[in-house]
Amino acid sequence: LKRLYGRQIEGYMRNGINHIDKQDFLKAYYTARTETMNSANIHSSFAATGLVPYNPERVLSKLHTQLRTPTPPLAMATEQGPWVPETPYNTAQLKLQSKAIKDYIKRRTTSPPSPADLALNQLVKGCQMAMNSAVLLAEENKQLRAENERQKKKRAKRRSYIATGGVLTVQEGLNLSQVANIQLESGVANQEATVQTRAPRTCSLCRSQSHTARTCPTKQVSN
Template sequence: MENMKTGFRGTGLVPFNPDAILSRMDIRIHTPTPPSLPPSHIPDWVSQTPHNTTKALSQAFLVRSIIVQHHSSFPTPIFKATDPLIKAFENHDLRLTNMGLSKCRHAKKIQLRLEGALTIQEANDIISQKEMDIQIKRDRQQNRRNSNREASTNRCCSKCGITGHNARICSNDNIDPKLLDSA
């Protein structure tokens, strides 16, 4: 029992006396020095204002990777700061792309307006002309496909001129004179 009382007295709990404990402690504040990195690991990066999206995104990702590699830093606040920057540049790119597309669409409408009023008959003529152009393209493509098929199916023997076999397996010993003239 005496041992327990001595233990409580030694910890300063009974009677409550924290000064007795603090006077025995040797407190030294020591800040550890950061580990020095070899020169090959130090990035050659200088903070600059990015002037286009590519530079901004690469700079943001570089900052993130440097922060992640630094062990004693807490990266969440910096990530929260870089996320809006990245989104802003992505939105800027999308706006520029959309403006370019809308200019193309708008230019087509302006061209119609500059030519003057369009009657119903003229509009129908333009539509039918476009449909005819599409049909002509389809027909040309179909003809190309058919001509390729015909070329592959119309092959014949170079000795006798009969389709269905070639000169290597030809059983005819008679040579067609028409084929000799063409060669």
């Protein structure tokens, strides 16, 4: 658990985060605990200590150093076919490509290594370094993008505080939460109840609401 948690913190540091707050701690601890506390690790731990299944000899037998003959590596059942020259996309294909080119050169001449071979080796080495750097940069860029997105979401969350200081009991916290919910519901109800009404039609000449300026008697008398 300690090793996995430290790995999570190292990932934060590589992404430029040097301050770990509560949310970062909980996220890193949850990830490390989830990876550690699984059924396979628990079963292997109990079995390694000789508890389940009960076998004290499993622990006692490890108190004495015993020399063991290393097992020889198994031979490969099948060998890969010859490499067909093509554009390499990783370091393994680049090695096969360079080997094929060197074989072609050896078939053409039996002279000692020439400057062309040295230049080819240098070119292969440079390509390997470039490919490895590209893979590392792509992975680092992916981690930085993910961490930046997580930080944006964390900053976008609204924080609400129900107390500014002192000791707050559970009942007081529930009461404050209920009051906040009631105020929120009343505010929504007031907004729904507030409906804009249109003012009645009024004559612009005599300010009467029984007619308009087009049918106003004052206008007809003046005409």
